[in-house]
Amino acid sequence: MISHQPLQKADFGAIYDQPDPRAYFLTLEPYDYVIAQHGADLFSRLLQARGPTDVRRQRILDVCCSYGVVATLMKTGLDVAALTEHYRTAAAQDLTREQLIEADRRLLQEASVPGRADVIGLDVAANAVDYARATGALDAGVIENLEVDPPSAELVALMSDVDLITTTGGVGYVTEPTFDRLLDVAHEGVWVASFCLRTYDYDPVINTLEKHGLTTERLSQTFPQRRFTGPAEEKWALDRVRKNGADPTGKEATGYYHAEFYLSRPACEVERLPLAQLLPERSEFSMSDL
Ligand SMILES: C[S@@+](CC[C@H](N)C(=O)[O-])C[C@H]1O[C@@H](n2cnc3c(N)ncnc32)[C@H](O)[C@@H]1O
Numbered sequence: 001m002i003s004h005q006p007l008q009k010a011d012f013g014a015i016y017d018q019p020d021p022r023a024y025f026l027t028l029e030p031y032d033y034v035i036a037q038h039g040a041d042l043f044s045r046l047l048q049a050r051g052p053t054d055v056r057r058q059r060i061l062d063v064c065c066s067y068g069v070v071a072t073l074m075k076t077g078l079d080v081a082a083l084t085e086h087y088r089t090a091a092a093q094d095l096t097r098e099q100l101i102e103a104d105r106r107l108l109q110e111a112s113v114p115g116r117a118d119v120i121g122l123d124v125a126a127n128a129v130d131y132a133r134a135t136g137a138l139d140a141g142v143i144e145n146l147e148v149d150p151p152s153a154e155l156v157a158l159m160s161d162v163d164l165i166t167t168t169g170g171v172g173y174v175t176e177p178t179f180d181r182l183l184d185v186a187h188e189g190v191w192v193a194s195f196c197l198r199t200y201d202y203d204p205v206i207n208t209l210e211k212h213g214l215t216t217e218r219l220s221q222t223f224p225q226r227r228f229t230g231p232a233e234e235k236w237a238l239d240r241v242r243k244n245g246a247d248p249t250g251k252e253a254t255g256y257y258h259a260e261f262y263l264s265r266p267a268c269e270v271e272r273l274p275l276a277q278l279l280p281e282r283s284e285f286s287m288s289d290l
Contacts, residue, residue: 008236009172009199010229017125019097021067024128025080025087028226035195035225035259037080039168040073042261042279046164046193047117049278053163058117061162063178064170065121065141068132072104074119075137076111097131104135120158122146146178151185159185164193168259169225171196176208183212189266192216195259197225198252199240202262214264217275225257 015023047058062070072083086107090100121141123129129141142155151159165182167174171194179192192209196202206216228234237257241248251258263275 008233010233016066017127019127020100020131021069021128022087022091022100024067024069025084026091029084031226031229032224032256033169033226034080035168035223036069036073038223038259038261039070039166039195043070043164043166043193044074045279046191046263050163050191052115056161058163059161060117060119061122061159061165061182062119062138063122063165063167063174063182065119065123065129065132065138066125066169067128068119068121068135068137068141070166070168071119071121071132071137072108072135075108075113075116077113078107078111101131101134104137108136117164120162122155146181147174148177151181156185160187162186162190164191166193168195170194171202171205172200176204179205180208180212183209183214186212188213192262192264194262194264195223195225196262197257197259198222198244198246199237199257201244202260206262206264209264213266215267215270216262216264217270218263219261219275219279219281221281222251222258222260225259227256 012027015027018024043060047060050058052058060071060074062068065071069083073079078086086103090103095103118139119137121129121132121138122144123141124143124145126143129138129143132138133141140158142152142158144152144155159182165179165186183190183192192214194202194205196205209216228237234252234255238248238252241252263279
């Protein structure tokens with residue numbers, strides 16, 4: 001299910017729009033795909049730091065939401081390894097899609113954590129979004145490509161209550177047009193929290209968000225995303241990282257893609273409480289954390 005081209009990022013497109021998430025988790029498992037976990041942890045900490053709204057649950061728009069992976073992690077407190085095990089069992093039992101939806105609904109109810117946020121998903125993969133809506137991982141979901149089209153009336157209406165826009169594993173697929181179109185219809189005060197691989201340049205997104213009045217800060221630590229699929233991908237990634245002016249030593253040179261974490265907020269909020277105080281950094285990850 002992976003397509004290897006010479007000297008470029010491996011293409012996992014075939015697992016993004018399956019009828020259910022089994023192939024997604026089981027194909028990515030050998031590569032320790034763990035960025036969704038880092039995302040769920042940091043996004044939960046951000047919502048806590050932001051504080052509850054008076055009248056409703058906090059609301060996230062997860063861009064490139066896939067099968068509701070980040071939503072499920074945040075709503076259950078489970079980790080990627082536990083979800084992978086859940087889907088491995090489902091694959092062994094040869095559950096139908098409907099049976100797996102039922103199993104996921106039960107999992108989301110039984111493992112539900114208190115004070116969870118509502119999650120709206122945005123992705124181009126119709127099967128994935130439909131699946132996540134059916135299980136309840138997503139409270140709402142839209143299948144749209146904001147790289148090329150403006151947001152639908154449904155998305156515009158949903159955006160009016162979004163407190164936090166998030167993405168893991170998405171930047172590169174989504175670029176400044178997507179963020180620009182979302183910020184056009186977001187309410188003042190929305191935050192944007194993104195993980196971006198060091199093989200990509202996040203500056204164009206930062207500049208776009210700046211035009212909407214948001215100031216971006218970056219954590220100094222980086223987050224492992226997944227292992228390289230082989231030497232060709234590794235060479236491509238290390239070359240790209242060096243070209244972007246970064247040093248792969250101790251990061252990509254250990255065999256893993258690394259992502260930076262960026263948070264964009266209204267300038268006055270950044271001034272009042274810089275990111276370093278909002279999210280005091282934990283020690284750098286060691287591979288044993290994976
Ligand atoms: C690497 S997966 C990340 C999924 C999930 N966020 C995670 O971390 O597990 C990338 C996702 O981006 C989606 N995608 C690709 N192009 C997109 C676009 N233009 N707009 C929205 N989603 C897109 C794919 O369908 C896929 O679900």
